[in-house]
Amino acid sequence: MEEKDLIVSAKRGDQLAFAMLFKNNYPFLVKYLIKITMNPDAAEELAQETMAKCVEKIGLFNGKSKFSSWLITIATNLYIDQKRKLKREKSWKAQEEVFRRMQWHLESRNEEWNDALSALGKLKDEMRIPIVLKHYYGYSYEEIGKMMNLSSGTVKSRVHNGIMSIREELKLHGEQESAAAGTRSSR
């Protein structure tokens, strides 16, 4: 069955069609949420909440965009709402703990932890989310604006400012490392 047929059946209330749609899009959704939350556990939790919301709102899906894009729109708004309502803005210590876990995870698989990821994680959600959507998933500023209920100009400036902050952070990190290397060599 193709995705369009599954959506039609799901709209009619077919549970199996819904389940197949979710199963097909689950890895994509969770991986997107990992990138914006930087926390695999929170990502899985949010993915389930997103799917529950999707069952409720399937009547509103007009089929103009891809189902996966619609899912990440719901997930993004759910994540922003939760952060706003529960004031889940984590303290720097908690954030650092999450990064350390991710870093350990990557290094245990012989992958190098990228400083840009730390810098990305330190950004506010309002900047991090558009950067991920634009530069990883390739959505246009207009599409991101529609997803986040923002104007395309606002999205563009947030992406630009976010990248500038990351660049500054990387520069700072580079300078600190070279200073440390200089101190070691002078000893």
Place this chain on the structure above:
Amino acid sequence: MVNRKALQLEQDHQDEKLFTAVKEIEDGLETLEETIPVYTPDLQFFENLVAEQKQAMKRKLIKELAIFTVAALLIVTSVLFMLYQVPSVFFILQGAVTIFIMAYSTVSFVKQVDGT
């Protein structure tokens, strides 16, 4: 002319730095994509999730309908009770509500005009 050239060079330098930062972000995200394992549950799990959500929606709808019905019955009962048992209170209330609505609309309108 020299100034324009210098500006262009500066701009190119900025673009290059931004491009490098974007490349690093993309590489980092690609590593996350490839490295963090995602376990996809079986079809049964998703079917259960959908069934549970539908049950929850049904319960919510019944609850909201019940609240709406009870509230509507209470309002209609009290209005009818007042109309037949204490008509004076009924008419005073009607007048008070009408005056309140008129005053509220006027104040909102004046505020809107002042605002524009």
